[in-house]
Amino acid sequence: MKKVIHLAALVAALAVPGIAAARDLTVVSWGGLFQDAQRDVFFTPFKTETKAPLLEDSWDGGVGVLRSKAQAGDSNTWDLVEVEAEELAIGCEEGLFEVLDPAKFGGTEKYLPGTASDCGVPANIFSIAVAYDGDKIASGPKSWADFWDVKAFPGKRSLRNGPKMNLEFALMADGVSADKVYETLATPEGVDRAFAKLDELKPNIVWWTSGNQPMQLLGSGEVAMTTSYNGRIPAANAADKRNFKIIWPGAMLNVDSWVIMKGSPNSDSAYKLIDFMGRPEVQAKWPAKLNYGVSVTDAQKLVPAELAANLPTAPENLAGSLTLDAGFWVDNIDQLTERFSAWAAK
Amino acid sequence: MNETTSTRFSIKAAGFLLILPLVLFLLAVFFVPLAGMLRLAVEDTDLSSVMPLTVEAIERWDGTGLPAPAVYDAVAVDLIAAKETRTAGVAARRLNYDTPSLRSVITATVRRLPKTTSTGTDWATELPAIDPAWGKPEIWQAIARARGPWSDFYLLSAFDLRRDPGGSIRAARDDGGLYVDVLIRTFIIAFTVTVICIVLALPAAFLLISTGSGVSSLLMIVLLLPLWTSVLVRSAAWMVILQKNGLINTLLINIGLIGQPLELIYNRTGVLIALTHILLPYAVLPILGAMRNVPRNQTLAANSLGAGPLRTFFSVYLPQILPGISAGGLLVFILSLGYYITPLLLGGAGDQLLPYYIAFNTTQTVNWGLAAALGSVLLAATFLLYAAYIRVVGVQRIGLG
Numbered sequence: 001m002k003k004v005i006h007l008a009a010l011v012a013a014l015a016v017p018g019i020a021a022a023r024d025l026t027v028v029s030w031g032g033l034f035q036d037a038q039r040d041v042f043f044t045p046f047k048t049e050t051k052a053p054l055l056e057d058s059w060d061g062g063v064g065v066l067r068s069k070a071q072a073g074d075s076n077t078w079d080l081v082e083v084e085a086e087e088l089a090i091g092c093e094e095g096l097f098e099v100l101d102p103a104k105f106g107g108t109e110k111y112l113p114g115t116a117s118d119c120g121v122p123a124n125i126f127s128i129a130v131a132y133d134g135d136k137i138a139s140g141p142k143s144w145a146d147f148w149d150v151k152a153f154p155g156k157r158s159l160r161n162g163p164k165m166n167l168e169f170a171l172m173a174d175g176v177s178a179d180k181v182y183e184t185l186a187t188p189e190g191v192d193r194a195f196a197k198l199d200e201l202k203p204n205i206v207w208w209t210s211g212n213q214p215m216q217l218l219g220s221g222e223v224a225m226t227t228s229y230n231g232r233i234p235a236a237n238a239a240d241k242r243n244f245k246i247i248w249p250g251a252m253l254n255v256d257s258w259v260i261m262k263g264s265p266n267s268d269s270a271y272k273l274i275d276f277m278g279r280p281e282v283q284a285k286w287p288a289k290l291n292y293g294v295s296v297t298d299a300q301k302l303v304p305a306e307l308a309a310n311l312p313t314a315p316e317n318l319a320g321s322l323t324l325d326a327g328f329w330v331d332n333i334d335q336l337t338e339r340f341s342a343w344a345a346k
Numbered sequence: 347m348n349e350t351t352s353t354r355f356s357i358k359a360a361g362f363l364l365i366l367p368l369v370l371f372l373l374a375v376f377f378v379p380l381a382g383m384l385r386l387a388v389e390d391t392d393l394s395s396v397m398p399l400t401v402e403a404i405e406r407w408d409g410t411g412l413p414a415p416a417v418y419d420a421v422a423v424d425l426i427a428a429k430e431t432r433t434a435g436v437a438a439r440r441l442n443y444d445t446p447s448l449r450s451v452i453t454a455t456v457r458r459l460p461k462t463t464s465t466g467t468d469w470a471t472e473l474p475a476i477d478p479a480w481g482k483p484e485i486w487q488a489i490a491r492a493r494g495p496w497s498d499f500y501l502l503s504a505f506d507l508r509r510d511p512g513g514s515i516r517a518a519r520d521d522g523g524l525y526v527d528v529l530i531r532t533f534i535i536a537f538t539v540t541v542i543c544i545v546l547a548l549p550a551a552f553l554l555i556s557t558g559s560g561v562s563s564l565l566m567i568v569l570l571l572p573l574w575t576s577v578l579v580r581s582a583a584w585m586v587i588l589q590k591n592g593l594i595n596t597l598l599i600n601i602g603l604i605g606q607p608l609e610l611i612y613n614r615t616g617v618l619i620a621l622t623h624i625l626l627p628y629a630v631l632p633i634l635g636a637m638r639n640v641p642r643n644q645t646l647a648a649n650s651l652g653a654g655p656l657r658t659f660f661s662v663y664l665p666q667i668l669p670g671i672s673a674g675g676l677l678v679f680i681l682s683l684g685y686y687i688t689p690l691l692l693g694g695a696g697d698q699l700l701p702y703y704i705a706f707n708t709t710q711t712v713n714w715g716l717a718a719a720l721g722s723v724l725l726a727a728t729f730l731l732y733a734a735y736i737r738v739v740g741v742q743r744i745g746l747g
Contacts, residue, residue, distance in 0.1 A: 064712030094435025344695035
């Protein structure tokens with residue numbers, strides 16, 4: 001009899017995952033150090049407080065990935081995803097995401113003005129900025145023109161693979177001021193000018209795709225300068241005892257958003273997590289981890305002043321930086337990605 | 347029917363039953379997906395799935411000037427329905443493939459349309475008022491081209507071509523092509539790797555058969571070991587070895603041979619080194635098999651009849667191992683056409699093979715039509731080359747030993 005009970009228990013244990021097709025909430029973010037920090041500040045405390053299970057996955061962006069997830073229907077395993085600005089806009093228009101119900105996470109008024117939208121709430125405010133090794137280059141580069149100057153600063157450069165932001169950087173290197181970049185890019189001549197400028201640097205470019213790569217490339221000496229998420233730079237300094245420096249002027253400010261994938265069976269849990277992450281006292285712990293900005297207005301007062309000065313949102317760092325124009329990329333990402341691929345492959 | 351034929355028949359039937367699982371397996375995991383890929387390359391239903399009425403109505407348009415008001419009405423009804431289901435993006439994306447800027451026309455139009463259809467609206471004047479693009483023939487021509495259900499749009503794109511409004515074929519971009527260059531590059535890299543592999547495999551195979559059995563089996567393990575290691579691991583190991591401050595550069599600088607590190611990675615050199623290493627066993631093994639079949643006394647006989655080493659090699663030895671070289675070369679060539687991860691890790695943007703672009707269109711932009719078209723082109727090109735090779739060399743000259 002005992003044997004039978006054991007057997008029954010075994011069968012039940014094997015069968016349960018099959019019956020319980022309902023899976024646990026899966027949060028998808030950008031991996032590496034970044035997601036480690038999010039886990040410490042948001043995910044683990046949320047699990048502790050709610051006692052609810054939470055799974056994680058990571059990705060490297062691309063609206064196509066979201067499209068294929070949405071097309072997968074029931075076999076899509078992603079619920080809450082951190083997306084970039086143009087992915088938010090395109091995905092929302094294409095119906096890849098749920099239209100959010102603000103009542104379920106305490107309203108959108110708590111976020112910085114203009115950062116919450118139909119399908120997304122702000123997840124992270126960051127900059128893509130240039131980093132170099134202060135131990136190798138004593139009197140460091142100051143601008144995009146210096147990034148392009150391989151005579152004064154020998155060595156390879158690393159940029160993120162794809163047209164987004166690289167065209168903006170190229171125009172700034174070519175002498176276009178930050179506030180005129182999108183005006184210039186809106187014309188075909190402006191796009192040609194950006195590609196022509198990228199052409200100059202092309203033999204010296206190593207492309208990166210995932211957020212961990214820039215610090216590895218810089219650390220191994222493979223490249224002399226790289227673009228990077230601003231938060232990864234002090235994190236690498238702390239973890240590996242490096243002396244990497246950030247160039248703030250000409251950095252590009254971005255806002256990532258949390259979205260709920262269309263038809264997610266875990267949308268209720270996802271809303272709870274969004275609500276949790278939006279609490280000022282939870283948000284306030286975020287900048288200390290990776291020097292990224294907070295998106296909740298009330299949390300800003302809780303960030304210590306000396307820390308606030310290192311954030312992409314600090315007024316002195318914002319001066320001369322450029323905010324990503326998602327509208328431009330929504331219209332042009334397909335066409336410019338194709339042109340960029342053709343250009344890069346030559 | 348006599349006794350023996352019926353026995354023979356039942357043996358044949360039993361034999362067929364035995365291979366039936368294999369046949370079914372191949373059918374299910376090889377031929378069906380392949381057929382699916384070929385179908386995706388010519389199927390074009392993105393637009394008709396979102397705008398069925400428009401696609402039906404535009405059939406009656408002759409392609410000149412502007413279509414009849416009925417077509418405008420169909421667009422309005424379709425887009426209002428798409429606004430409700432949030433599917434307009436699918437149609438917008440398909441039209442944007444054809445003519446960039448149409449994505450914003452569709453999305454802007456959808457944003458400004460009412461939530462429900464009201465009768466009596468004159469859409470032929472309303473739509474151009476919402477976005478002037480509706481008053482020009484270009485958008486209608488794009489819709490007509492994308493109406494499906496079949497089209498050569500993706501296949502033409504795979505050759506950097508497209509149809510102009512008149513229906514004739516022309517270059518897709520003024521600034522040159524992408525995929526034709528990539529296809530040529532893929533074949534050049536595969537050919538280079540094949541040549542290097544054969545040149546390296548000949549002495550390696552000869553060493554394997556001429557040394558004693560102990561050394562030979564050790565060498566065999568050295569040769570086969572990489573085959574049992576994942577391609578990803580081997581490619582990543584080459585990153586460590588070849589990088590700027592990697593093993594090779596550090597060694598060469600330390601012994602004073604070079605002053606500046608060599609550029610061995612993120613370029614063609616890195617791709618060729620790693621691909622050669624990964625594919626070398628596929629060249630060595632067939633050549634080894636062919637060499638084993640050459641009787642040792644033939645070369646001795648040639649020597650005793652007065653032929654020098656070179657003459658012996660070219661007149662006696664080489665003709666007999668040629669089937670092995672052919673087989674090894676063909677294996678390496680066809681395998682290297684499909685490599686994706688190695689060039690991705692070790693090459694620059696200009697060293698990616700066609701499979702990279704298939705993966706890029708499958709997972710990054712999710713343009714499955716184009717990905718399927720590129721896959722079909724690679725498949726067809728491989729078959730053509732194989733057929734040409736058989737034609738020239740003859741199938742009996744390819745042997746695995």
